[in-house]
Amino acid sequence: MACAATASPRPPSFDIADIFRDHEQAYRRSHTPTPDQEKAWHALVRCRTKALGGHLYACDQCGHEVPVYNSCRNRHCPKCQGLAMAKWIAEREEHILPVPHFHVVFTLPAELRPLVLFRREVLFDMLFSCASRTLLELGNDAQHLGAQLGFTAVLHTWTRELLFHPHVHCIVTGGGLSTDGARWIPREKFLFPVDVMGALFRGKFLDALRRAHAKGAFAGFDDFEDPEGFDRLMQSIAVKHDSKKWGVYSKPAFGGAEQVYRYLGRYTHRVGIANGRIVDVCDDAVTFATKNGATTTVTPVEFIRRFLLHVLPDRFVKIRHYGLLAPANVNTKLPQARALLDATGTAVEGEEPDDGENLEEPIVDDVRRCPACGIGFLLLRHTLSTDSTTDPASHDTS
Numbered sequence: 001m002a003c004a005a006t007a008s009p010r011p012p013s014f015d016i017a018d019i020f021r022d023h024e025q026a027y028r029r030s031h032t033p034t035p036d037q038e039k040a041w042h043a044l045v046r047c048r049t050k051a052l053g054g055h056l057y058a059c060d061q062c063g064h065e066v067p068v069y070n071s072c073r074n075r076h077c078p079k080c081q082g083l084a085m086a087k088w089i090a091e092r093e094e095h096i097l098p099v100p101h102f103h104v105v106f107t108l109p110a111e112l113r114p115l116v117l118f119r120r121e122v123l124f125d126m127l128f129s130c131a132s133r134t135l136l137e138l139g140n141d142a143q144h145l146g147a148q149l150g151f152t153a154v155l156h157t158w159t160r161e162l163l164f165h166p167h168v169h170c171i172v173t174g175g176g177l178s179t180d181g182a183r184w185i186p187r188e189k190f191l192f193p194v195d196v197m198g199a200l201f202r203g204k205f206l207d208a209l210r211r212a213h214a215k216g217a218f219a220g221f222d223d224f225e226d227p228e229g230f231d232r233l234m235q236s237i238a239v240k241h242d243s244k245k246w247g248v249y250s251k252p253a254f255g256g257a258e259q260v261y262r263y264l265g266r267y268t269h270r271v272g273i274a275n276g277r278i279v280d281v282c283d284d285a286v287t288f289a290t291k292n293g294a295t296t297t298v299t300p301v302e303f304i305r306r307f308l309l310h311v312l313p314d315r316f317v318k319i320r321h322y323g324l325l326a327p328a329n330v331n332t333k334l335p336q337a338r339a340l341l342d343a344t345g346t347a348v349e350g351e352e353p354d355d356g357e358n359l360e361e362p363i364v365d366d367v368r369r370c371p372a373c374g375i376g377f378l379l380l381r382h383t384l385s386t387d388s389t390t391d392p393a394s395h396d397t398s
Contacts, residue, residue, distance in 0.1 A: 014278040016078055016307070017045050019286060023300040030301065037308045043074035053386035057368075061376025067384060075318075076311055078274045085269035095325055095334065096260050097150065098341055099184075100174035100253035102191040103263075106131040106201055107167040107247035109237045116166050118221050121313045122212060124166065128153055130204040131168045132322045138192045138200065139176050139323070145192075147176030147185040148333065150324030155312075158272040160290040162306035167247070169267050171260065174253050177324060177337045184340045191250055198248040205246075206238055268319050272310040 020041060033041060046052055054069035071080045108116065108127060116123040132153060139149040151172040159165045175186040212218065213230050223229045237246075254263065279287040279295055286303040290296050298306070312318055321327065324334045370376040 013275070014281050015275055016273070016278065017047060019281060019300055019303060020045050023304060027301045027304045031305060033308060034311075036314050037311045039314065040074055040076040040308070040311045043072035044077050047072035047074070047077050047079055050384065051386065054384045056381045056384055057378035058381045059370035059373060059376040060379050062370060062373040064370055064372035064376075064378075065381070066371070066378055069384070075269075076271055078271050085265040088268060089265045095321075095330060097173055097324070097334075097338060099186070100188055101260050101263075102172045102174060102187075102253050103251040104135070104170045104172055104191065104197070105167055105247070105249040106134070106170070107165070107249075108205075109246060111233060111236050113164055113166070114223065115218065115221060115233070117164065117309075119218060121316060122217050124155060124312075124316065126205065126208045126212070127166060127168055128155070128320055130201055130208060131170060132320070133204055134197055134201045135170060135172060135192075136323055138197065140179070144196075145176060145185060145187060147178050148323050148329075149173050149176040150329075150334065150337070151322050152268070152325060153320050153322065154267050155318040156267075156270070157310045157312075161296050162272050162288075162303070162309070164309050171263070171267070173324065177333055177340070181333070181336055184337060184344065188253060190252075194248055194250055197250070198246050201248055202238075202246045206234065209234065272307060 048054075048069045048071055050067070050069055052070040052072065054067055057066045057068060058064065071077070073080050106127065108123075112123070132151075135149055135151060138144045139147055149172055151170050153168050153170045155166070155168055157164060157166045172191060174188055174191070175184055178185055213224075218224055218230070223233065226232075239246075254260075273288060277289045279289055281287075281300075284299060285297050286300050287295050287297040288303075321330075323329070324337055368378045370378055
């Protein structure tokens with residue numbers, strides 16, 4: 001199934017949208033996309049094509065013309081996240097506190113993945129709720145900190161192999177506002193013990209599962225047709241000392257507002273895979289980079305299936321803010337915390353974070369060097385109308 005090696009000295013450039021176009025019929029012969037997946041597919045294959053219209057640029061020296069087509073702006077499109085990330089960071093800049101930050105990840109046991117796929121929105125909401133309450137409760141506990149934290153949580157659902165692996169990334173302030181609002185209580189070396197976070201998170205999630213099941217939230221799930229099916233699942237995941245089942249991971253603190261912007265933006269607007277990770281594509285195989293120099297090769301149909309696994313429910317909010325960063329506190333407690341930090345001249349220290357993979361860069365320049373003559377600049381000539389034969393793609397932007 002491996003593709004033939006390329007003789008080109010430069011790595012080939014591939015577009016995920018081409019895989020969807022070229023193998024659509026093969027995929028649909030064995031799979032039926034959900035409405036949400038259809039919406040993402042519709043946007044992906046039309047992104048930066050004449051179907052969405054655009055602008056025509058022309059060189060002011062040689063007259064060479066370059067059409068630049070509009071982006072679909074769908075949140076699952078790998079070509080549209082660079083601009084979305086920059087805009088989001090600019091909007092959030094005033095909310096970042098000048099303190100070290102921790103990166104905490106909450107992961108669900110593998111045994112729960114079939115149930116998550118069956119009731120995505122219910123389980124995703126549950127994951128956000130249990131992870132956020134874990135951090136807030138430990139922060140408010142005087143034995144651990146005795147202060148209100150601020151953090152942003154982002155849902156991811158993939159591994160580097162594009163397999164389904166739901167987890168939440170939380171970027172958490174190193175410290176918090178005291179309960180009386182009179183001082184900032186710092187936390188610089190570590191946030192909370194990982195085993196304490198894991199035990200509390202596990203307990204909250206198991207309780208939430210029981211309550212949801214009692215209300216009939218999982219009616220129709222095949223594994224629960226057996227009256228004892230739910231109890232067996234609960235027993236299989238209620239393991240107190242197995243860190244692989246309830247993965248809670250905390251990275252060392254990193255500091256500096258600029259680092260936080262860049263680091264947070266990469267996580268908030270990353271999609272399952274970017275075009276830059278596609279190593280090779282041929283008729284019966286797609287090869288893409290995973291980690292540590294390794295690659296994975298699958299059929300195009302399997303690639304499309306894995307990609308669509310990570311399409312979120314329509315209008316589902318995948319970025320949420322808690323504690324000092326919650327909407328109810330950004331105009332009250334957050335400025336109070338900032339004033340206290342400014343008054344004490346808090347120094348920000350921490351490790352340089354790992355940014356991860358690069359996002360696709362948007363085409364946003366109105367003036368650029370001409371690729372034909374290399375002398376002139378491309379200037380906007382006129383707008384290109386939308387292709388009337390194709391419906392515009394969805395603008396799903398959350």
